[in-house]
Structure formats: C-alpha cells, structure tokens
Amino acid sequence: xxxxxxxxxxxxxxxxxxxxxxxxxxxxxxxxxxxxxxxxxxxxxxxxxxxxxxxxxxxxxxxxxxxxxxxxxxxxxxxxxxxxxxxxxxxxxxxxxxxxxxxxxxxxxxxxxxxxxxxxxxxxxxxxxxxxxxxxxxxxxxxxxxxxxxxxxxxxxxxxxxxxxxxxxxxxxxxxxxxxxxxxxxxxxxxxxxxxxxxxxxxxxxxxxxxxxxxxxxxxxxxxxxxxxxxxxx
Amino acid sequence: xxxxxxxxxxxxxxxxxxxxxxxxxxxxxxxxxxxxxxxxxxxxxxxxxxxxxxxxxxxxxxxxxxxxxxxxxxxxxxxxxxxxxxxxxxxxxxxxxxxxxxxxxxxxxxxxxxxxxxxxxxxxxxxxxxxxxxxxxxxxxxxxxxxxxxxxxxxxxxxxxxxxxxxxxxxxxxxxxxxxxxxxxxxxxxxxxxxxxxxxxxxxxxxxxxxxxxxxxxxxxxxxxxxxxxxxxxxxxxxxxxxxxxxxxxxxxxxxxxxxxxxxxxxxxxxxxxxxxxxxxxxxxxxxxxxxxxxxxxxxxxxxxxxxxxxxxxxxxxxxxxxxxxxxxxxxxxxxxxxxxxxxxxxxxxxxxxxxxxxxxxxxxxxxxxxxxxxxxxxxxxxxxxxxxxxxxxxxxxxxxxxxxxxxxxxxxxxxxxxxxxxxxxxxxxxxxxxxxxxxxxxxxxxxxxxxxxxxxxxxxxxxxxxxxxxxxxxxxxxxxxxxxxxxxxxxxxxxxxxxxxxxxxxxxxxxxxxxxxxxxxxxxxxxxxxxxxxxxxxxxxxxxxxxxxxxxxxxxxxxxxxxxxxxxxxxxxxxxxxxxxxxxxxxxxxxxxxxxxxxxxxxxxxxxxxxxxxxxxxxxxxxxxxxxxxxxxxxxxxxxxxxxxxxxx
Numbered sequence: 001x002x003x004x005x006x007x008x009x010x011x012x013x014x015x016x017x018x019x020x021x022x023x024x025x026x027x028x029x030x031x032x033x034x035x036x037x038x039x040x041x042x043x044x045x046x047x048x049x050x051x052x053x054x055x056x057x058x059x060x061x062x063x064x065x066x067x068x069x070x071x072x073x074x075x076x077x078x079x080x081x082x083x084x085x086x087x088x089x090x091x092x093x094x095x096x097x098x099x100x101x102x103x104x105x106x107x108x109x110x111x112x113x114x115x116x117x118x119x120x121x122x123x124x125x126x127x128x129x130x131x132x133x134x135x136x137x138x139x140x141x142x143x144x145x146x147x148x149x150x151x152x153x154x155x156x157x158x159x160x161x162x163x164x165x166x167x168x169x170x171x172x173x174x175x176x177x178x179x180x181x182x183x184x185x186x187x188x189x190x191x192x193x194x195x196x197x198x199x200x201x202x203x204x205x206x207x208x209x210x211x212x213x214x215x216x217x218x219x220x221x222x223x224x225x226x227x228x229x230x231x232x233x234x
Numbered sequence: 235x236x237x238x239x240x241x242x243x244x245x246x247x248x249x250x251x252x253x254x255x256x257x258x259x260x261x262x263x264x265x266x267x268x269x270x271x272x273x274x275x276x277x278x279x280x281x282x283x284x285x286x287x288x289x290x291x292x293x294x295x296x297x298x299x300x301x302x303x304x305x306x307x308x309x310x311x312x313x314x315x316x317x318x319x320x321x322x323x324x325x326x327x328x329x330x331x332x333x334x335x336x337x338x339x340x341x342x343x344x345x346x347x348x349x350x351x352x353x354x355x356x357x358x359x360x361x362x363x364x365x366x367x368x369x370x371x372x373x374x375x376x377x378x379x380x381x382x383x384x385x386x387x388x389x390x391x392x393x394x395x396x397x398x399x400x401x402x403x404x405x406x407x408x409x410x411x412x413x414x415x416x417x418x419x420x421x422x423x424x425x426x427x428x429x430x431x432x433x434x435x436x437x438x439x440x441x442x443x444x445x446x447x448x449x450x451x452x453x454x455x456x457x458x459x460x461x462x463x464x465x466x467x468x469x470x471x472x473x474x475x476x477x478x479x480x481x482x483x484x485x486x487x488x489x490x491x492x493x494x495x496x497x498x499x500x501x502x503x504x505x506x507x508x509x510x511x512x513x514x515x516x517x518x519x520x521x522x523x524x525x526x527x528x529x530x531x532x533x534x535x536x537x538x539x540x541x542x543x544x545x546x547x548x549x550x551x552x553x554x555x556x557x558x559x560x561x562x563x564x565x566x567x568x569x570x571x572x573x574x575x576x577x578x579x580x581x582x583x584x585x586x587x588x589x590x591x592x593x594x595x596x597x598x599x600x601x602x603x604x605x606x607x608x609x610x611x612x613x614x615x616x617x618x619x620x621x622x623x624x625x626x627x628x629x630x631x632x633x634x635x636x637x638x639x640x641x642x643x644x645x646x647x648x649x650x651x652x653x654x655x656x657x658x659x660x661x662x663x664x665x666x667x668x669x670x671x672x673x674x675x676x677x678x679x680x681x682x683x684x685x686x687x688x689x690x691x692x693x694x695x696x697x698x699x700x701x702x703x704x705x706x707x708x709x710x711x712x713x714x715x716x717x718x719x720x721x722x723x724x725x726x727x728x729x730x731x732x733x734x735x736x737x738x739x740x741x742x743x744x745x746x747x748x749x750x751x752x753x754x755x756x757x758x759x760x761x762x763x764x765x766x767x768x769x770x771x772x773x774x775x776x777x778x779x780x781x782x783x784x785x786x787x788x789x790x791x792x793x794x795x796x797x798x799x800x801x802x803x804x805x806x807x808x809x810x811x812x813x814x815x816x817x818x819x820x821x822x823x824x825x826x827x828x829x830x831x832x833x834x835x836x837x838x839x840x841x842x843x844x845x846x847x848x849x850x851x852x853x854x855x856x857x858x859x860x861x862x863x864x865x866x867x868x869x870x871x872x873x874x875x876x877x878x879x880x881x882x883x884x
Contacts, residue, residue, distance in 0.1 A: 087728075087770060105708050180730075197731040197764055197880050204733060204762050225732060225740040226769035 005119050006030040008049035010040040010066070011081065012059050016104075020053065023108050029115070037061025044070055051118050054098070056082045056089060064096050071097040075125075077118045077175075081106070087226040091179050094228065099176045101227070120233040121175025136171045139234035140214055143171050152213040162187060163206045170221060170231040179228040203229060237265030238599075240323045240355070242272070242314060243295060243302075245280060245288040248329055252360045253291065256327040257298035259358070265324070266599075269295035270303045272313045304577060307621035311344055315351035320628040321599045327358045386429035390438050393428070397421035398445055405450060414450055415471050418442035422475040426482035435479025443472045498622045501529050505626050509633040518637060519604040522596060522630035523550045526606060529626070530619050533558035535591060535607040537569045544573050544605055561607060564589040569605040576602060581610035596627035596634070603634040667710070670703035705746065709781065713843050716774050716851065727768040727854050731878050734763035734797050734804055741776035742795075749780065751789035757796040763804040764878040771851045775859075778844040779808040779871045787812025787868070803857070803874040811868035820861050824849040848873065 007029050011017040017033055024031040032047055034040040037058045044052060052070070056063030067078055080093045083104040090101045099121070100114055136143040140153040150157045150167060159167060165187050170178065180196060188195045207221050214220070222230045241256035243249060253269060260267035271292065280288065296302055307313030318326055328345060342350075349357055401414040422442060426435035444457070447468060451459045459465065508521045516538060523536045533551035535558075537544040547569070551558050561569075568580030568589040576597045580589035591607035606627060613620050677696045685693070719727070735758050742749075742756070776795070783793045787810045797806045815823065822828045826846035845859075848871075852859045857875030864870045 105704075197878055200731060200733050200736075200764055201762055201880060204735075223733075223736045223739065225736050225773060226730070 004030070005050045005115075005122070006032065006047070007051045007053060007115065008032040008034065008040065008043050008047070009053045010034045010037070010058065011053070011055045012036060012057070013055075016055075019108075020111065023111060027112060037063070037066045040066055041069055044074065044076070048074070049076060050122060051115065052076055052078045053102075053115075054078055054080050056080055056093060064093055067093060067096050067098055077122055079114055079118060090227055091181070094177055094179050095182065100230075101177065117175055117232065124174060124233055136174075138171065138174060138220070138231065139216070139218075141171075141210065141220060143167060152210055153215055155213045157209050157213060159206065159209065160202075162202050163209070166202055166206055167210075170229065174231045175233045177224055177228050177230040183228065237263035237324045238322060239263070239265050239267050239325045239327065240314070240318060240321075241267075241269045241295065241300065241327045242310075242329070243269050243288070243291055244271075244329070245284040245291065246329060247287060249287075249291045250294050252327055252329045253295045253298055253300070255358070255360050257295075257300065259325060259327065260299070263325075267298070267300045268303055268321070268323070269300035270305060270314065270317055272305050272307055272310045274308055274310060305621075305624065307624070308618060309621075311347035311351055313621065314348055315353075316625055316628060318352055318355045320632055323355045325356050325358060326352060327360060330359050330361050382430065386434050389428050390425045390434050390441075393421040393425050394418075394438060394441060394445060397442070398449060401446075401450060411450060411467070415446065415467070415474075418446055418471070419475050419478055422479045423482050426479040427486050429483075432480055432483040435483050436476055439472055439475030439479055442475055443468050446471065494618050498618070498625070501525060501622060502625055502629065505629055509629060512633065513637060515603055515634045515637065518630050518634045519596065520550075522604070522626050523606060525626050526608070526623050527552055529622060530608065530612050532609055532612040534609075535561045535565070535569075537573070537605040537607070539573050539595075539602050539604050541601060544569055547607075558609075559590070562590065565591055565593075565607060568593045569607060572605045573602045580607065582614065594623055594627055596631040598631045598635045600635070601631075603631045667707070670706050673703045674700050709746070709777075710843070712774060713778070713847055716771055716847055717843065719771070727771060727851075729766040729768055729855070731764055731766055732769050732772070734759070734765060734806060737767070737769065737772050738776055738795055738797065738806065740769070741773045741780065744773065744777050745780045746784045748784050748789075749793070752784055752787065753790070753792045754780075755792070755794045757794060759796075759798045759804075761799060763797060763799060764880060765804050765855075765875050766878050767855055767875065768851075772855070775848045775851050775873060776806065776808070778848055779873075782844060782871075783808055783810040783812070783869075786810075791868075799877065800874065802877055802879075804877045805872055805874035807870055807872040809864050809868060809870040811864060811866075814863055814867050815861065815869050820863075823861050824859065 007024055009017060009020045009024070009031060011020060011033070012035050014035075017035070021031055021033060032043050032049055034043045037060045040052075040054065040058075043049070054063055054066060058066070063080060063082075067080070070076065070078065077099040078097065079100045079102060080090065080098045081102045081104060082089050082093070090103075093101065100118060102111060102114055134144070134146045136145065142151045144150075145168065148164065150159055150164065166183065169183060169186055180199060184195045184199055188198075203221070203223075207219070210220050216234075218232070218234065220231055220234070222232055224230065237260070239256050239260045241253050243253070256269070257267060259265070269292070271288070292302055303317070305313050305317055307316075314326065314328075317323070326348070328348060330345060345357070345359055397417045397420070400417055404414050404417070419442075422435060422438045425438040426432065429435070447457055447459060447464070448455060451461070451464050453460065459468075505521065505525045508525070509518060512518045512521050519536060519538055523534055526534055527550050531552055533549060533555060535547050535549050537547045539545065544566075547561055547566075549558055549560070564586055565580065568586035568591070571577075571579040571585050572593040572595045576595055577583075578592060578594050579585040580591055580593040581587055582592045589607075591609050592613055593605050593607045595602045596604045596606065604627075606623070608623065613623070677700050680688070681693070681696060688696070738756060738758070742754075780793065780795070783791075787793070792809075792811045794809045795806065796809070797804065799805075824845050825842070827842040828846070848859050852873050852875060855875045857873060859871065859873040861869060861871050
C-alpha cells in the first residue's frame with residue numbers, strides 16, 4: 001500500500017535525521033534527506049516527493065519561507081516538525097500552507113501515525129482529481145454538496161447552516177489541520193477572535209451530532225488545542 | 235542625596251547678597267539651586283520702586299543659575315516650608331527679618347516661624363547689613379474693593395449714631411458722662427470687630443471723641459469745651475478707645491487666622507488620609523479634585539498629565555450643581571502652560587488670562603501629575619482658598635510620586651525574586667538532571683560496547699530504563715518551559731476561549747504512559763464548559779495532576795477526572811484512591827521545590843516543580859487550585875477558573 005510513498009526529510013540535526021531515516025526505512029517508505037532549506041528546495045523540485053517532513057528551525061532559511069517557496073509550484077503535503085513549543089510558530093506554518101505538524105520531542109509512533117494520515121489524504125486527493133467531487137464520503141459520513149445533505153451510516157443528520165458550513169470546510173480539507181483563524185474567517189468573515197467561543201460551541205455540537213449516529217468509536221473531527229481542527233480521513 | 239538649595243526672594247535691596255550666598259552654596263555642594271518668591275495678598279501693594287527692585291532681584295537670581303519659582307500664600311513662612319517639604323529642599327537661605335513693627339500682640343519674625351515649620355532642611359540666615367527697617371505693610375484697610383469699604387463706613391456710622399442716640403437718653407436720664415464715654419468705647423469695640431483692618435477702629439475713636447465733645451460737653455453742639463478738665467477726659471477717652479479698637483481688631487484677626495488654619499488643616503488632613511489609601515495616579519488626582527471641589531464648593535476641570543503632556547480633561551462638580559461647561563481652547567492652552575512651566579496660568583494670572591479658569595499644576599520638582607482648573611470667580615490668586623488648593627495639589631503630586639516610586643521598587647523586587655527563583659531552579663536542575671542523564675549515558679554506553687554480553691532480558695531492561703528516563707526528562711523540560719514562560723514576564727499568557735473537555739482530552743494524550751497500569755475514568759460535565767485560558771499551560775496543569783496521581787499511587791489504583799460548573803467558575807478535579815497525603819504535605823504541596831515525604835512509586839526524585847507551576851498558572855488565570863482528601867482514601871486536586879459566559883448570538 002504505502003510502500004510507494006516517497007518522503008523528503010528536512011532536518012539539520014543529524015541524530016534526529018538518522019532516527020527519522022531509520023524509522024522510514026524499517027517501515028518500507030522510500031526516503032530522501034536534506035540538511036538545510038536550500039538543499040530541501042532542490043530535492044523537492046528535482047525528485048517531487050509525495051510528503052515532506054520539514055523542521056522549522058533550519059540553519060539557512062526559515063522553515064516558513066521554505067513552505068512558501070514550495071507552495072508556489074507544488075501542493076505536496078508538508079508536515080512541519082517544530083522544536084519550538086510556541087503554538088504561534090505552528091499556526092504560522094499552517095496558515096502558510098503546511099498540512100500538519102509534529103512537536104519535538106515526538107515518539108516514533110506519533111511520527112508514523114502522522115505519515116499514515118497524510119498518505120491517506122494524499123490517496124484521497126489523487127482519487128478526487130478524477131471525479132467531480134459533488135459528493136464527499138469518509139467512512140460512514142456522506143456529504144452531498146449539491147443537495148446540501150449530510151448522512152451518517154445512512155441516517156440523515158440535521159445541521160444548522162453554520163454547522164453545515166463548518167462540516168463542508170473540514171471535509172474539503174480532509175486530513176489537513178485548519179487553524180481557528182482560517183475556519184472563523186471562512187465561516188464568519190472578519191473579526192475572528194471574537195467568534196472563538198461560538199466556534200467551540202458549534203464544533204462541539206457538530207461532533208456530537210456526527211458521533212451520535214456513527215457506529216465506530218473513532219472521532220471524525222480532531223481538536224488540536226491552541227491550533228485548530230482537522231477532519232480525519234478514515 | 236543631592237543637595238537642593240532654596241533662596242527666598244524679596245524686594246529688599248539686601249536680597250542680592252542672599253541670592254549670591256545661595257548660589258555659592260549651590261556651587262560648593264554641586265546642588266540644585268532654586269529661588270522662590272512667595273506672593274502674598276499684600277504683594278499687590280508693592281510700590282513701583284519695590285516692584286522694580288523685586289524684578290531686578292529675580293533676574294539676578296536667574297543669572298546666578300537659579301530656577302525661579304513663584305508660590306502664592308498669605309503666610310510666607312508656611313508657603314516656604316511647604317515648598318521645601320514637597321521639593322525635598324535640603325538647605326534654605328534667607329535674610330534676617332526686619333525689626334518688629336508696632337504690634338500690640340507679640341508676633342514672631344519670619345525667620346523664627348520658618349525655623350519652626352521647616353523639618354528636614356537646614357535654614358541659613360544671612361545677616362542684613364543695611365537692616366533697612368522695612369515696615370511690613372499694615373492692613374490699614376484690609377478690605378479690598380469699594381463695596382467693602384462702603385459697607386464698613388456704614389457699619390461705623392450706624393454704631394456711632396446708635397451710641398449717640400443712647401447717649402442722649404442717658405444724658406436725659408441724668409446718667410453721668412463717664413457712662414456715655416463707656417458707650418462710645420463700646421461702639422469703637424463693636425466697629426473694630428465688625429470691620430476689617432484696624433483703620434475704622436482708629437477713625438471711630440477719633441470720631442467718638444469729637445462727637446462726645448460736640449453733643450455732650452457744654453457748650454453743647456459745639457467743638458468747644460468750657461471745662462479744661464474735659465480735655466483730659468478727651469485724651470483718656472481717645473487713648474482708651476484706640477487701645478480697645480486695636481486690641482479688638484487684632485484679636486479678631488487672630489481668631490480668623492486660627493479658624494482658617496484649623497479649616498485648612500482639617501481639609502489637608504482629610505486629603506492626606508484619603509491619599510494614603512489611594513493607589514495609582516488617576517485615583518490620587520481624583521481625590522485631590524474632589525477635595526478641592528469640597529473646599530471651594532464649585533466645579534473644577536482636571537487634566538491628568540504625564541511626562542509627554544496633558545491628557546483629555548474631565549469635569550468634577552458638586553452634586554447639587556449642574557454639569558459645568560466643557561473647557562475651551564484657551565483653557566487647554568492655559569493648562570498646557572501650567573503643565574510645561576510648573577506655574578499657575580489662566581484666569582487671574584498674566585498668562586492666558588482669557589481662559590475661563592485658573593489652572594494650577596500638581597507638581598513635584600520632577601514632574602507635573604495633573605493640572606486642575608478652578609473657575610475664575612471662585613478663586614483669587616494669593617487667597618486662602620488658593621494656597622490651600624496649592625497645598626492639596628502639592629500633596630497629590632507627592633503622593634503620586636511616592637506611588638510611582640513604590641511601584642518601581644515593587645517591580646525591581648519582583649525582578650530580584652524572579653532572579654532568585656531562577657537561580658534556585660538552576661541549582662536544583664543541574665543536580666536533578668544528572669540522575670536520569672547518568673542512567674541514559676551509562677545504559678547507552680553498555681549497549682554500544684558490551685551488547686554481546688547481555689542477555690535478552692538485560693537488554694529489554696536497559697531499553698526500558700532509557701525510555702523511562704527520557705520520558706522523565708521530556709516532562710521536566712515541558713514544566714521548565716512553562717515556568718520560564720510564566721516567570722519571564724516577557725511572554726504573556728495568551729488566552730483564548732477553549733472547551734474544558736478539549737483541554738482534558740489533549741492532556742490525556744500527553745500523560746505518562748504508565749497510566750495504562752491504572753484505571754482512568756473521565757466524567758465530563760453535561761454542559762459545555764468554556765473558559766478563557768492559555769491552552770498549553772492549562773493542558774500542562776492537567777498533565778501534571780494526572781502524572782502525579784500516576785506517580786504516587788500503586789499500579790491498579792483508580793484515577794478519575796471530572797469537570798463541572800460551580801457558580802461562575804468551571805472546575806476540574808483529579809481524584810485518586812491511593813495512599814493520600816499528610817496534612818503537612820497538603821499544606822505545603824504547592825510550594826516550589828517541595829518534594830514532600832511521599833513515597834514515590836518509581837523512586838524517581840521529583841523537582842517539586844509540577845504543583846508549584848500549576849498554582850502559578852492558575853493564579854495567572856485568576857483561578858485557584860486546592861487539595862483535599864478523597865473518601866474513603868486518596869487525594870483530590872481541584873482547580874477552578876472563571877467561566878466564559880457565551881454571548882447569545884445563535
């Protein structure tokens with residue numbers, strides 16, 4: 001399955017780079033490595049990797065700059081790795097086009113889980129390119145954009161207009177972490193900070209409605225506290 | 235301490251030698267040099283040549299490097315003493331006062347009174363070689379304005395007429411002349427008390443002698459007297475009348491002064507009391523404003539000021555009056571002038587006299603803290619109310635400066651405490667980090683060099699130890715990061731509205747993996763609980779509480795996380811059914827570096843950081859954290875923080 005996926009690891013610290021490389025190797029991924037930003041841009045443009053693992057603290061370029069440059073020509077999923085504990089760095093990276101993030105120190109399991117999530121998103125994106133995406137399906141969830149209906153395990157779910165807007169936005173970006181700012185600006189327009197409380201409430205009720213009718217236990221929507229939300233590709 | 239030398243300016247020709255002495259003193263001590271002129275109500279009565287000499291003396295002081303200050307007050311000694319106190323003057327240079335003028339009651343000289351009133355400064359008295367007997371101007375007609383004089387004339391005429399009418403009645407009844415004389419002396423006494431100054435008393439004395447002569451001595455209705463004995467009577471009567479009048483007016487003046495002083499002291503005392511409780515410049519200025527409103531019973535306008543300029547004005551007025559007019563542009567310019575020059579400006583002064591109000595600065599030597607505008611008609615420069623206002627404003631400025639100094643001191647103390655905390659932390663860290671590092675280092679070394687000698691069982695143990703130690707290091711690093719964020723002061727906590735359930739869910743993902751050996755249950759609240767919080771820090775609180783429960787209870791214990799609402803607060807509890815804590819440990823649990831006597835399940839040393847951090851985090855959020863016993867056994871940690879009320883908008 002995922003064996004074909006090629007991953008570019010951009011990390012200046014040799015032991016961590018070794019750790020990631022060993023992990024990827026033992027789990028059958030193809031891998032490339034880069035030790036700085038310029039090398040990363042070169043590798044990314046010449047080898048067209050499927051996923052990029054990008055450390056934000058690079059010696060030559062700022063990680064966010066690397067994301068901005070890559071985004072000028074490619075939609076490749078980028079998972080940022082940040083040693084900085086400040087949420088604002090992650091949020092900046094996400095707002096500039098990163099798909100997911102991982103905070104140092106991370107466990108190998110966590111790393112593999114993020115790669116799996118992203119690989120699924122990748123597969124989904126590729127399959128979606130073929131057909132006109134008028135209907136979105138994810139596990140038992142089915143969103144008919146044209147009809148504006150939502151069903152979970154074939155049970156119709158009644159959503160308020162705002163809840164529906166949120167769901168559409170999350171489903172169109174399935175697998176990607178959306179920051180609060182991105183979501184509230186899309187749903188409410190400007191003045192996003194004053195709508196944080198409303199966002200919490202809508203999101204809580206949306207999740208409740210979805211999970212009520214889902215047969216499995218796994219959540220469809222993940223909360224990344226202090227950062228944003230993401231719909232998981234099941 | 236820096237020396238600050240003050241010389242007192244006057245119109246005396248000898249004043250220049252005093253200024254020179256002050257300038258030399260300032261030079262010797264490398265001190266600040268200020269020259270002060272106290273304007274009194276009688277300053278307006280200076281003769282043109284005196285005025286010219288005063289101007290020359292002021293200019294001379296300016297040339298000698300003095301900063302010129304003018305204050306206003308009816309009591310020169312008091313004004314100087316007040317100024318010296320407010321501006322931390324260390325040395326006062328003053329000329330010897332002139333000889334006593336004719337006074338019925340002994341009065342102390344200016345220098346004597348200054349010596350009495352000045353507390354923290356040395357007073358230097360320069361002898362005056364010319365010792366010009368500059369008689370202090372007497373308040374012959376102290377009342378200003380024609381209206382007052384007319385009133386006093388009327389009063390005097392009435393009293394004298396009344397005495398004359400009574401005298402006729404007495405004379406008709408055959409009462410002796412002596413009693414009629416007593417009547418006139420009584421009238422003089424009444425006039426002296428009822429009119430201002432002592433001039434009317436003297437005039438009335440003379441008048442009564444003449445009237446007595448005219449009406450009651452033969453030949454009647456003429457200024458002649460047949461009996462030469464009467465001339466003696468006239469002389470004695472005149473002297474008695476004049477003495478009575480002078481004495482009475484002096485006493486009256488004294489009583490007035492005492493009453494004024496008592497009133498002023500009471501207002502100042504009240505102000506002082508109020509200022510002691512006030513915190514912050516705005517509160518202090520407001521108290522000053524309110525006291526002035528109380529003192530003169532009128533509206534005022536208050537401009538708060540800082541180093542850069544004056545702020546926007548606000549009006550204060552007594553409850554029984556209507557809201558006064560907003561200040562105009564002349565007012566603003568006058569207030570700015572007062573702010574810039576530390577002197578009164580606006581109505582009644584030479585600068586911006588067209589402004590509707592008179593503007594007085596609340597200033598210390600360093601800074602003006604505010605400017606207060608008083609309506610023109612309510613205040614007169616140099617009046618009693620005026621100098622009391624100045625005293626109140628001086629108190630305010632001093633209080634504001636003290637407040638500012640106290641805040642700065644507090645800030646530096648906080649900094650020092652922070653530094654101490656950090657030093658302690660580093661000491662404790664460098665010691666405690668060695669333990670897990672030694673273990674990781676040794677274990678990795680063994681694996682690198684002697685792996686072949688190890689059994690599979692040994693190797694598993696070593697892997698496990700390395701893993702455990704690094705997890706401990708990771709958790710400690712997280713706590714340390716949070717500590718630095720809190721104590722640095724530079725990174726403020728960033729609050730946003732979060733669901734409490736989200737915080738708990740996130741925390742569960744980061745707790746010690748050993749939680750798998752315990753029974754964890756989560757009892758979420760029925761309601762959606764929202765609070766403004768820093769998500770990272772609050773997650774860390776829950777992580778620390780759960781990790782503690784894991785660490786201090788044997789495997790298989792129950793750990794329960796529950797959340798709910800209590801009043802306007804949301805709370806989260808982490809309860810275990812482990813061995814519990816002693817009362818002493820509970821009391822000290824939140825102290826930094828307190829590691830307690832609790833037995834740690836994995837024998838790992840604790841930094842005593844986690845709970846202290848939880849407490850600081852909650853305090854920074856306006857919340858609190860408590861520990862109590864669980865029933866039947868175990869410990870419950872509960873933290874609470876203000877609930878975020880959701881604005882209804884759906």
